[in-house]
Amino acid sequence: MCGIAGFFQQQPVSLAAVQGMLSALRRRGPDAEHVVGWNTQGQRNDAASEVGLIHTRLAIIDPRPEADQPFSNDDGSIWICYNGEVYDWQQHADELRAQGVQFKTHSDTEFILRGYEAWGLEDLLPKLRGMFAFAILDWNKREVFLARDRMGLKPLVYTTANDGLAFGSLVRSVLPSVPKAQRQFSPESIDAYLAHRYIPAPRTIFQHIHRLENAHYLHYRLDTQQLTKHCYWQPHGESGSGEKAWQKELDTAIRIRTVADRPLGVFLSGGIDSSTIACRLEEQGFDQLQTFSAAFLGSPLDESPVAKQIADTLGLPNQAIPVPLTIANDFEQIIADLDEPFADPSSFPSWYLAQATTQHVKVVLGGDGGDELLGGYKRLGKHLRTSWRRLLRLPLPRMADMAGKGWRKIVSELRLNWLEAYSLRFSGMTPGQRAFLQPGLKAPAVTYWRYPSIDALNQLSPLKQLLAVDLNNYLPEYILRKGDLCTMAHGLELRAPLLDHVWAERVMALPDSERFTQPAKKLFASVTERLASLDLFNLKKRGFNPPLKPWLQQDLHHHFAGLGQRLQTSTQGQINAARVERFIAEYRNRPALAEQVLQLLILDASLSQLEAMAKSC
Incomplete structure (x- = not known):
């Protein structure tokens, strides 16, 4: 797991820009860092480079310097810069060895590079099982490939703003390569953030920086600067042999994610997904793995006592990590680690959980993905x-309002088609709230999500349509982005067995009666029999949200002064200062607006940081 960046330009990139890109990645890769540069003809030139690859390493597999990156083939004609973990690749490596390929390391980095050499990218990608974002620079063909994994566990952003291509793990790692005259915030992205609490791919907060969608790759030609984007995978159901093919594949997905040369642990909540992983690990003989649980002491949301019961039942050690009652000292750093405006309240406890966990282990398995595959969310x-x-959409007017409740919410929903209205089930701002705060924004989009094609949607049941929307948007760009950013900020690798694409395809092939149950996820009952006495399937889902009221009233109270004017200035007038102040006043009488107020505070802090960076780097 690492931070990656690179650039492919026609003019030398300044040393300051290279150092700026490297600096943004250091928290992701504390174990080693390297920069390799060339001129446009492929000759090494680290001092004044037109072409460069940048890497900061969190060493998990083969931590020797021999496996550091950027990594090249024997004659230096092909290079890779890679972030992620690919699992169960040894069988494919054996095929290469049988053809005479000699490996210098036992890292998955070298396997990807050697696989590209032997098979090319199109034949390599189907053999990669896991999470990845990588760049391959092929001087023989004078081509570059940038690829992101199927589910979107690893991030990749890029820009073509400087008559070339630059990429990175983070928006902040790409920004130094964007000319200063092109570092404007995107009005659409600001509205998208208000709508969704994050900025969905392919957008980022900057007009000229883009996020590569999951299951896509970019192909860039060095000589012509031609850039094309390709989708290489679509989720589909694939049945396996045997009655319990899904169970066998689940156990495989978990087992292959235990391979590491650094200490391994498990994130354990009181929910079904993480307890299933813990149960299967114990069954496979990993009976001494440390488990880590977030504790909201004194809160009805606290799941740590249930997590302790689960761990005790399985005989696994458990450590409860108290979420601090105050965030005042860490607020700015958390905002920086979230890279761009991102307002999931659970990112704060996730950040603290990762901060404490990394003191004990460097790899954790987590339970992300079960709700998206098995329909576990109540909103569905x-x-x-x-x-x-589904076919009803009324020509009703769009109304600006602060509350976002009652009959106005009903009107907002009836203005949209059924699939678009699904976005209102989330906790971003309603169309009325967005219109209130941005009175001059003309005809903003209803939603900034990516949707499957009409033909694909028409083949799906209503429930599967909603899950397809989640797999394109909420899962990769919200759930998984949060997990990646909060863990990698502390040099901790998070692995998600339930998002193994082979296991996911087994689940998608199941009959609806097995896949979608009441209560949800009863599929896991047969593989968690040791936990049956805890009746986990009937426990109320508590979520992972922090105590917002004291945080807003105490820790973050001083951020309210001048908030409206700051937002109006940083958004070039898009957000109206007076209306922000009215919104804050409404919150004092209507505490239910707490998440939306936090959203504004995060936007203000993030834009302020990014403006300062855009001016200085």
Whole structure:
């Protein structure tokens, strides 16, 4: 797991820009860092480079310097810069060895490079099982490939703003390569953030920096500067042999993610997904793995006592990590580690959990993905109850309002088609709230999500349509982005067995009666029998949200002064200062607006940091 960046330009990139890109990645890779540069003809020139690869390493597999990156083939004609973990690749490596390929390391980095040499990218990608974002620079063909994994566990952003191509793991690692005259915030992205609490791919907060979508790769030609984007995978159901093919594949997905040369642990909540992983690990003989649980002491949301019961039942050691009651000292650093505006309240406890966990282990398995595959979210059932109006969309006016509740919310929903209205089941701002705060924004998009094609959607049931929307948007750009940013900020690798694409395809092939149950995820009952006495399937889902009220009233209270004017200035007038102040005043009488107020505070802090960086780097 690492931080990656690079550039492919026609003019030398300044040393200051290179150092700026490297500096943004250091928290992701504390174990080693390297920069390799060339001129446009492929000759090494680290001092004044037109072409360069940048890498900061969190060493998990083969931590020797021999496996550091950027990594090249024997004659230096092909290079890789890679972030992630690919699992279960040894069988494919054996095929290469049988053809005479000699490996210098036992790292998956070298396997990807050697696999590209032997098979090319199109034939290599289907053989990669895991999470990855990588760049391959091929001087023989004078081509560059940038690829992101199927589910979107690893991030990749890029820009073509400087008559070339630059990329990185973070928006902040790409910004130094963007000319200062082109570092404007995107008005659409600001509105997208207000709508969704994050900025969905392919957008980022900057007009000229883009996020590569999951399951896509870029192909760039050095000589012509031609850039094309390709989708290489679509989720689909694939049945396996045997009655319990899904169970066998689940155990495989978990087992292959235990391979590491650094200490391994498990994130354990009181939920079904992480407890299933812990249960299967114990069954496979990993009975001494340390488990880590976030504790909201004194809160009804605290799942750590249930997590302790699960761990005790399985005989696994458990450590409860108290989420601090105050965030005042860490707020600015957390905002920086979230890279661009990102307002999931659970990112704060996630950040603290990772900070404490990395003191004990460097790799953790987590339970992300079960809800998206097995329909575990309550919002799905709520929205399905309105599926009778799938073809109904009324020509009602858009109304600006602060509350976002009552009859105005109903009007907002009836203005949208059924699939678009699914976005209102999330906790971003309503269309009315967005219109209130941005009175001059003309005809903003209803949603900034990516949707499957109409033909693909028409083949799906209403529930599977909603899950397809989640797999394109909420999962990769919200859940997984949060997990990656919060863990990698502390040099901790997070692995997600339930998002193994082979296991996911087994689940998608199951009959609906097995896949979608009441209560949700009863599929896991047969593989968690040791936990049956805890009745986990009937426990109320508590979520992972922090105590916002004291944080807003105490820790972050001083951020309210001048908030409206700062947002109006940083958004070039898009957000209205007076209306922000009215929104804050409304919150004092209506505490239910706490998440939306936090959203504004995070936007202000993030834009302020990014403005300062854009001026200085």
